[in-house]
Amino acid sequence: MTKTPDTAILWLRRDLRLDDNPALVQAMAENERVLPLYIHAPTEEAPWAPGAATHWWLHGSLVALDQALRERGSRLRIATGESLAVLERIAQRTGATRVYWNRLYDPATRARDTHIKLALRARGLRCESSNALLLHEPWEPLTGTGGPYRVFSAYWRKAVLGLDQLTPLPAPIQWRRPPDLDDQESAGIGVDTLDLLPRIRWDQGLAERWQPGETAALAQARRFIDGPLAGYAQGRDLPGKPGTSSLSPHLHFGEIGLRRLLALIRERHGSLAAPAAEVFVRELGWREFAHHLLYHFPHTTAEPLDPRFARFPWHTADAAARLAAWQQGRTGVPLVDAGMRELWHTGWMHNRVRMVVASYLTKNLLLPWQAGAQWFWDTLVDADLAANTLGWQWTAGCGADAAPYFRVFNPIRQGERFDPQGDYVRHWCPELARLPERFIHQPWAAPVAVLRAAAITLGDEYPHPLVDLARSRLEALAAFETIKAT
Ligand SMILES: Cc1cc2nc3c(=O)[nH]c(=O)nc-3n(C[C@H](O)[C@H](O)[C@H](O)COP(=O)(O)OP(=O)(O)OC[C@H]3O[C@@H](n4cnc5c(N)ncnc54)[C@H](O)[C@@H]3O)c2cc1C
CATH class of the missing domain: 1.25.40.80 (Serine Threonine Protein Phosphatase 5, Tetratricopeptide repeat)
Structure with missing residues (x-):
């Protein structure tokens, strides 16, 4: 490939790496000068703008990427504002004639990127996109x-x-000379300016568990x-x-x-x-x-793939209280509560437990899967529109290849099978730590003397079950019968 002494913008998004990055490799191969740029424009991803936990991650990831670029003689330019306007402005300031990026596939960013590509091309810029995801x-x-x-x-x-x-494609050892930047605006802003970290520092658990980058x-x-x-x-x-x-x-x-x-x-x-x-x-x-x-099926972020579920009779009385108990890990079902507390503390939850808590929300509490998906969206560091939508619709029984609706995960059996000694529950629900194995997944079944010996009073240190598991399962099956025939 012949190199021309040209200038390019490398528009980095959710491809925050130097190794195995096809847009980067192409930009470096075809241009003398390459400017790595990140544009922070969360509203362009609406209604699925990144949540608080992913913002926390993004901060660390941008810092790490900037550091890696500096080690190679460049640095990350960061800008805020409307993506198209920023790209046009920086292209004009730097004389860039080409813009390279790796594709994103969720509905809002796909529409935005198509619009940007057409607008930039109309201005005579070349746009190249690749698949890195x-x-x-x-x-x-x-x-x-x-x-x-x-x-x-x-x-x-x-x-x-x-x-x-x-x-894989190797990372560049040395960066091609970035364009000379003549003013403060095109030089970009610092990561801190983006205000991605929470003002009230609830993120200590995230920092203990994760290292972005x-x-x-x-x-x-x-x-x-x-x-x-x-x-x-x-x-x-x-x-x-x-x-x-x-x-x-x-x-x-x-x-x-x-x-x-x-x-x-x-x-x-x-x-x-x-x-x-x-x-x-x-x-x-x-x-x-x-x-x-x-x-x-881009509509499935909000609507069920199986249209019958649009008419599902979700529980409405005390729905807010039920949802809050689930979010806070206070349902009285140990495996569910452990999972929800792991999520709140670390921004992540084990896959087996994600299925259990999602089944409990949609089938035992009869609350809409969209409410659970929204909570996961705000609290997961790995919140991903495609995986989250699939996971929730699968568990609720309304998605592709979904768990049949009548499969209601039994959190007691799931706990006994996959957390047999109760280590996971003891870790995340320390108030239950002294319960013997036999009752760790169902404290309500323990005799009073056993509870007393473990220093637990149900309804005090640990809640009574919010709903009866067996009865709520039957209610879910009955609710399903109402939409099944159509
Ligand atoms: C209700 C629900 C919501 C979920 N929401 C998300 C989400 O927002 N983001 C997310 O990345 N995953 C989501 N998952 C899928 C899965 O729980 C996580 O990918 C997994 O727990 C991540 O941990 P890991 O990297 O250790 O997984 P590993 O078991 O090590 O798997 C490796 C990788 O494979 C992918 N993967 C694994 N299982 C799945 C799956 N079922 N669907 C899609 N990708 C998968 C992930 O990228 C994961 O990192 C969800 C699952 C459920 C049931």
Whole structure:
């Protein structure tokens, strides 16, 4: 490829890394001078502007990216304002004639990016976009009749083909000289100016649990691949043990590329089809499937994929109190409360427990899945529109390949099976720590003497169950009967 002494803007979004970044590689290959730019414009993502926990993550990720760029002789320009206006202004100031970015696929940003591409092209700028987020374009794997998949296993049979051949793109060692910036505005602002960190510092638990940024993402991937990956097939279901990768926020912000992740797995385990790797790579497949669904059914962020659920008779009396108890981890069901407190404290929740708390909200409390999705959106550091929509609709029974509505997760059985000693519950609900194993997942069943010995008075240190699990399950099934026939 011949290089021309040209200037380009590299518009970074949720691809906050230097390694395995196709837009970056293309911009560097085709231009003499490349200006890395981040534009903070959360309202452009409305109604799904990033929540408080993802803002916290973004702050750390931008700081880390700026640091990595400085080590290579550049730095990250940060701007706020309307994205198109900022791009036009900086192009004009720097003489840039090209803009490179990696594609995002959620409905609001897709519409915005299309508009920006057309407007920039009309002004004579060249726009180039690449895929850094997914293994496949969401519109690529299609059924035999050319439509989208609704069943994961069929989707994955097709999407898994060829993954062994994917190779990551290396990070640049030295940055091409950035354009000379002649004034304060085009030099950008500091990360702190974006005000991403909370004023009232509730984020201590997040800071204890996470380290945003590309270096931390790579280190976490290596730790997982060298350790828990070997036992992932069983370990991934145990919330009390670090058996999963904890890569979801890093993947959401694009701090590690999927091609790099797959290459690291191949290096350590020989092939992606190795027993240790296969189950994990399949989970990455669910992430792909989530984007596939969101692309083809963009309305599902707010509406059920199964239209019958639009008329579902959700519980309305005392709904606000029920929702608040669930959000605060005060439902009286230990596994549910442990999960909700883990979420509040760390910005993350184990997948098994996400399914349990989502099932409890939608089926035992009969509250709409949208209310749960919204809470997750604000509190998860990995809040991702595609994965969150899929997870909630799947659990509620109204999405693609969904758990059948009559599958109501029993939080007692789930606890006994996946947290048999109650380690997870004891950690997040310390007031229950002294209960014997037999009652740790159902304190209301413990004799008074046992509760007294464990220093618990139900309704005091720990709440009575908000609803009766068996009765509320039957109510959910009855509610489902009302929409089933149509
Ligand atoms: C109600 C509900 C809401 C959810 N909301 C989100 C969300 O907002 N963001 C999010 O990233 N995940 C979401 N998930 C999926 C899943 O719980 C998380 O991806 C997982 O717990 C992240 O932990 P991990 O990185 O250790 O996962 P691992 O088990 O190590 O999996 C590796 C990666 O595969 C992907 N993945 C795994 N399971 C799923 C899945 N079911 N759907 C989509 N991708 C998956 C994630 O990117 C994950 O990081 C949700 C699940 C449910 C049931």
